[in-house]
Amino acid sequence: MSATAKKGAAKKDGANQPFIYRQFDQDKLRDALRKMYLIRQFEEGAEESYMRGLIHGTMHLSIGQEASAVGICLGLSDEDQITSTHRGHGHCIAKGADVSRMFAEFFGKTTGYCRGRGGSMHIADVSTGNLGANGIVGGGLPIAVGAALTAKKMKTGNVVVCFFGDGANNEGAFHEALNMAAIWKLPVVFVCENNGYGMSTSVARATAVPNIADRASAYAMPGVIVDGNVVSDVAEAMHEATERARNGEGPTLLECKTYRYRGHSKSDRNRYRTKEEIEEWMTERDPIEAFESQLMEFGVIDQNGIEEIRESVRKEIEAGIEFAKESPMPEVANLEKYVYTEQA
Amino acid sequence: MDAQVETATRELSYAQAIQEAMAIAMERDERVFLMGEDIGVYGGAFQVTGDLVERFGPDRVMDTPISELGGAGVAVGAAVTGMRPIFEFQFSDFATLAMEQIVNQAAKMRYMLGGAVSVPVVMRFPAGSGTGAAAQHSQSLEAWLGHVPGLKVIQPATPHDAKGMLLAAIEDPDPVMIYEHKILYKMKGEVPEGYYTVPIGKAEVRREGADLTIVATSIMVHKSLDAAKQLAEEGIDVEVIDLRTVRPMDRQTIIESVCKTSRLMCVYEGVKTLGVGAEISAMIAESEAFDYLDAPVVRLGGAETPIPYNPELEKATVPQVDGIVKAARELVTGAR
Ligand SMILES: Cc1ncc(C[n+]2csc(CCOP(=O)(O)OP(=O)(O)O)c2C)c(N)n1
Numbered sequence: 001m002s003a004t005a006k007k008g009a010a011k012k013d014g015a016n017q018p019f020i021y022r023q024f025d026q027d028k029l030r031d032a033l034r035k036m037y038l039i040r041q042f043e044e045g046a047e048e049s050y051m052r053g054l055i056h057g058t059m060h061l062s063i064g065q066e067a068s069a070v071g072i073c074l075g076l077s078d079e080d081q082i083t084s085t086h087r088g089h090g091h092c093i094a095k096g097a098d099v100s101r102m103f104a105e106f107f108g109k110t111t112g113y114c115r116g117r118g119g120s121m122h123i124a125d126v127s128t129g130n131l132g133a134n135g136i137v138g139g140g141l142p143i144a145v146g147a148a149l150t151a152k153k154m155k156t157g158n159v160v161v162c163f164f165g166d167g168a169n170n171e172g173a174f175h176e177a178l179n180m181a182a183i184w185k186l187p188v189v190f191v192c193e194n195n196g197y198g199m200s201t202s203v204a205r206a207t208a209v210p211n212i213a214d215r216a217s218a219y220a221m222p223g224v225i226v227d228g229n230v231v232s233d234v235a236e237a238m239h240e241a242t243e244r245a246r247n248g249e250g251p252t253l254l255e256c257k258t259y260r261y262r263g264h265s266k267s268d269r270n271r272y273r274t275k276e277e278i279e280e281w282m283t284e285r286d287p288i289e290a291f292e293s294q295l296m297e298f299g300v301i302d303q304n305g306i307e308e309i310r311e312s313v314r315k316e317i318e319a320g321i322e323f324a325k326e327s328p329m330p331e332v333a334n335l336e337k338y339v340y341t342e343q344a
Numbered sequence: 345m346d347a348q349v350e351t352a353t354r355e356l357s358y359a360q361a362i363q364e365a366m367a368i369a370m371e372r373d374e375r376v377f378l379m380g381e382d383i384g385v386y387g388g389a390f391q392v393t394g395d396l397v398e399r400f401g402p403d404r405v406m407d408t409p410i411s412e413l414g415g416a417g418v419a420v421g422a423a424v425t426g427m428r429p430i431f432e433f434q435f436s437d438f439a440t441l442a443m444e445q446i447v448n449q450a451a452k453m454r455y456m457l458g459g460a461v462s463v464p465v466v467m468r469f470p471a472g473s474g475t476g477a478a479a480q481h482s483q484s485l486e487a488w489l490g491h492v493p494g495l496k497v498i499q500p501a502t503p504h505d506a507k508g509m510l511l512a513a514i515e516d517p518d519p520v521m522i523y524e525h526k527i528l529y530k531m532k533g534e535v536p537e538g539y540y541t542v543p544i545g546k547a548e549v550r551r552e553g554a555d556l557t558i559v560a561t562s563i564m565v566h567k568s569l570d571a572a573k574q575l576a577e578e579g580i581d582v583e584v585i586d587l588r589t590v591r592p593m594d595r596q597t598i599i600e601s602v603c604k605t606s607r608l609m610c611v612y613e614g615v616k617t618l619g620v621g622a623e624i625s626a627m628i629a630e631s632e633a634f635d636y637l638d639a640p641v642v643r644l645g646g647a648e649t650p651i652p653y654n655p656e657l658e659k660a661t662v663p664q665v666d667g668i669v670k671a672a673r674e675l676v677t678g679a680r
């Protein structure tokens with residue numbers, strides 16, 4: 001089921017190669033880097049369009065968290081499903097969405113993934129297994145468990161990944177969902193992207209345990225902590241959790257420690273953290289820079305190859321924004337469409 | 345008439361007026377404290393609590409985890425046992441996660457215990473559309489709570505009333521839910537200095553008129569007043585009533601007005617069907633004002649859809665000034 005392949009695996013063999021170099025071929029790894037660029041440049045493009053008044057509403061950027069989205073989705077197929085969060089652009093792209101249709105959604109156009117009804121906070125591409133971003137913190141947790149219940153009942157062999165933030169672990173839905181997933185041994189992986197803060201509230205101030213993964217013991221499932229800025233570490237832990245899920249052994253709680261560079265949403269005075277803290281993460285732990293140098297070190301790509309991918313991503317982003325601008329607006333006459341299912 | 349000790353006034357925004365009310369209440373009464381998500385250093389999602397944490401400290405301006413059900417319940421528990429909590433939902437939509445504590449506990453505790461306790465909790469609900477935040481951040485669900493005996497539900501439309509009604513809510517021995525339209529937060533108006541209250545359960549006639557009564561809530565009061573101005577130029581004289589309180593409803597003010605004008609239109613942002621306007625219409629149909637009606641009652645409410653993201657669709661979802669003008673004109677000239 002999972003898109004794993006070993007043929008043409010990266011050079012520098014040996015058991016001490018990081019996981020992804022043993023697990024995936026070089027094209028797959030270069031594609032992972034491409035997706036990371038795509039996420040970052042998509043969000044930079046969205047941010048700029050927002051500043052220029054082309055996009056309204058609000059948006060939550062995941063710049064700095066790309067390794068987690070990409071590492072988690074690396075081994076998934078389109079049939080495997082995810083539930084996403086308000087900070088969900090990266091998940092959507094990592095799962096395979098087309099950035100043109102994402103931009104179109106942000107511009108409120110009919111060609112957008114939600115036909116202009118959802119916007120950034122509800123971005124979804126059901127065709128690649130993304131059941132949607134969510135405006136409600138913790139809202140996706142039980143839904144992911146329900147999707148995993150379907151997978152089990154219908155014996156599809158699919159896994160479901162539930163993305164959520166550190167802040168979400170204090171919602172009742174989190175606890176109820178983990179418990180049910182555990183008692184029914186459902187094929188779901190709970191992926192907490194711990195970026196240190198829920199809006200302005202640090203994990204230390206909001207959560208009684210030091211790690212979100214510590215919650216796992218209350219629900220008798222493995223709780224795994226990884227450096228969420230290292231693609232290979234994320235992918236490796238995810239691989240184990242996925243195997244477990246597909247083998248009917250039940251859920252895993254996987255915590256990716258990461259950091260968001262931007263403010264919580266469009267308005268944020270960053271009063272709850274220091275400039276130094278932000279700068280340290282940006283300069284010393286950037287997930288894209290780290291992945292670039294690792295790929296070069298293992299001979300998967302060189303500087304020219306990097307430039308080529310960056311350039312092609314730049315073009316894809318430009319074309320996406322152009323597509324969004326030129327797409328038509330929905331008609332007010334269709335306001336009440338999609339409230340209920342159209343029936344013949 | 346409303347105010348008890350009114351002094352000088354100055355211009356404040358609606359958000360500032362609420363902040364001032366909370367500050368005054370905390371100064372007057374040690375039992376008053378604030379709870380909510382990101383209301384401390386962040387100042388609240390809409391900057392309503394602002395810098396209050398600097399003035400009153402984190403023990404009285406308490407950031408909660410993202411736990412609406414638990415947080416609201418803690419506020420209820422503190423209220424029952426002698427404190428005076430003011431609980432902020434970051435968006436009114438998230439109160440759906442706390443319905444259990446609001447509806448089953450706060451509203452009913454006094455009754456179930458035969459009057460042995462009361463629940464003096466205040467909850468604040470930033471509501472409404474117009475910000476592009478789409479379906480889960482734009483709702484107007486005040487009618488839900490208006491359906492629950494034991495709760496009081498208020499919707500101040502001006503900075504003056506926001507401050508005065510919030511102070512009245514804090515004094516009130518029972519749970520008071522205050523719906524604040526997000527678009528009104530930046531609206532400015534004259535606000536008296538110092539302590540005063542505006543009574544819960546009293547509507548206010550914002551404009552007198554002879555041809556038609558519009559009963560509006562929250563932001564729709566302002567849209568209706570704008571519409572009334574335009575209609576006046578056509579010779580249509582509209583009376584605009586600001587409902588101010590959804591529960592308990594001020595029936596008398598509405599009945600008297602309809603007896604005078606013989607026409608009624610209800611304008612509110614919540615979904616039209618089974619909303620505040622349904623209650624007002626039914627109440628008039630049951631009252632002596634029914635015999636005075638010269639035309640069917642008209643309701644203008646939100647469309648039967650979640651709030652869409654696209655700005656044009658979003659606007660089309662809730663009543664706008666043009667629509668109010670058109671509907672009022674048709675009602676008065678008998679075109680409908
Ligand atoms: C039920 C609910 N409560 C509050 C909010 C407002 N809100 C949106 S995102 C957010 C912080 C979420 O923090 P976390 O889960 O850590 O995700 P992050 O934003 O850090 O990615 C809050 C409080 C919401 N959308 N839904």
Ligand SMILES: [Mg+2]
Nearest residue numbers: 165166197198
């Ligand atoms: Mg977080």
